[in-house]
Amino acid sequence: MAKLHVSTTINGEPMEFLCEPHESMLDLLRGVLGLTGSKEGCGSGDCGACSITLDDRLVCSCLMLAAEAEGKSIATIEGMAQGERLHPLQQKFLEMAALQCGICTPGVLIAAKSLLERNPDPTESEVRYWLAGNLCRCTGYDKIVRAVLETAAEMRESA
Amino acid sequence: MTDIRYLAPRTLEEAVGAFAAAAGAARILAGGTDLLVQMRAGSARPGMIIDIKQISEMTSIEETADGGFRIGAAVSGAVMAEHPRFGQVWPGVLEAVNLIGSTQVQGRASAGGNLCNGSPAGDSVPAMIAAGAVVTIQGPNGRRQIPVEAVPAGPGRTTLTPGEILVSFTLPPRPKGSGDAYLRMIPRTEMDIAVVGVGVSLTLENGTVTAARVGLGAVAPTVLLVAGAANALIGSKLDDAAVEAAAAACRAACRPIDDKRGTIVYRIKVAGVLLKRATAIAADRAGKV
Ligand SMILES: Cc1cc2nc3c(=O)[nH]c(=O)nc-3n(C[C@H](O)[C@H](O)[C@H](O)COP(=O)(O)OP(=O)(O)OC[C@H]3O[C@@H](n4cnc5c(N)ncnc54)[C@H](O)[C@@H]3O)c2cc1C
Ligand code: FES
């Protein structure tokens, strides 16, 4: 089977890989590239655990072909912290215990970061609607929503 | 898995050529939010995937000289929402498109994919029908234009012939005093499939309806244009009798299925209720233009 050669950018680094034509971006990230931060909860677009950004647009990596990464820029959870310095959202999730098992957390963080980049001052219902595609089996969402709102408030103050 | 190919042509001619040559073995890829789910479930097994998102005509929104809009078939819901003018002119179409899935799904899902997937419950379809949108289709024998309501042929089927690709939607210019709205009924508040969906578009002159169109989804094998409902509204001042007559026309058009989301009786009743509510919202928006 002919593999496709893809040149892309992942977390700011130029990257080349070979993929099968039908391979999902999620399988490519987790398998070939060993970036296992993005999770597979469903493989069908329902849970958001596989969330990444593609040219700054939030998408499910399970519903994207790896081949589609050609010439694009991808951001995954592995690129969220700056070295040892956590992103304010990551820090706040730890402080406020906005996670339990943690399976949904990478997707939630990527989605929340994308929200705050577009809307630094979201209302609670804007946060809930934006994150409606990120399912969490553990927290009951309240802690997640509060951590996002709290981070937004702190980021506005320090901006 | 047999050999499968992925193509991302830069021109429509190339895409149509490859699609026609593959003779039924190929599938068009827009946002992939239906296609990739179907491939994973094994219900779609394409030998070739033709990604149309490198073709600029497919991914752009243009305001036409006469004040209408041309929306590329592969434009995502998120991109439509970010357009500075589209949502002001066609708020009902935009709210219908933006109801499709989560933020993540919105980043990819297109109105073209929603229509070509052929689901009777596709949310953008009743609103596009109400808007009087026309699709441009290109195939091996050239281009043609048909109204949106002529595209669905049954669950999962369209009237597109082999090798034909949906290129764009054209929405007509909007006369003063026009408004549109889309409402759907779902058992949850987000992330679910419509039990009933109603799109209404109308134009008011001194309080009298001079033009109206109604699209009805999820209650028949295809999304429907309900001319009877529009005719009941046209010429009226949206008095109770006229709106009830339009609701009755919607109920009469229903040929729904019974399933876990809604019984036949429930779907029919809700079709009338949503027609009334969507009409009120469209009229309110028309008054504000
Ligand atoms: C989690 C989730 C939630 C969803 N929620 C909703 C919802 O609330 N409401 C709703 O209506 N839908 C929903 N959907 C279904 C889906 O997102 C929509 O139908 C979407 O509009 C499909 O668009 P797409 O661009 O992703 O299509 P694709 O998956 O790329 O294509 C869909 C089909 O159309 C064909 N096709 C696409 N473009 C063309 C073209 N230009 N010419 C010819 N054929 C073409 C493809 O070959 C394929 O068969 C949901 C899906 C998911 C995964
Ligand atoms: S794994 Fe992609 S949405 Fe669940």
Ligand code: FES
């Ligand atoms: S913390 Fe377990 S799924 Fe969210």
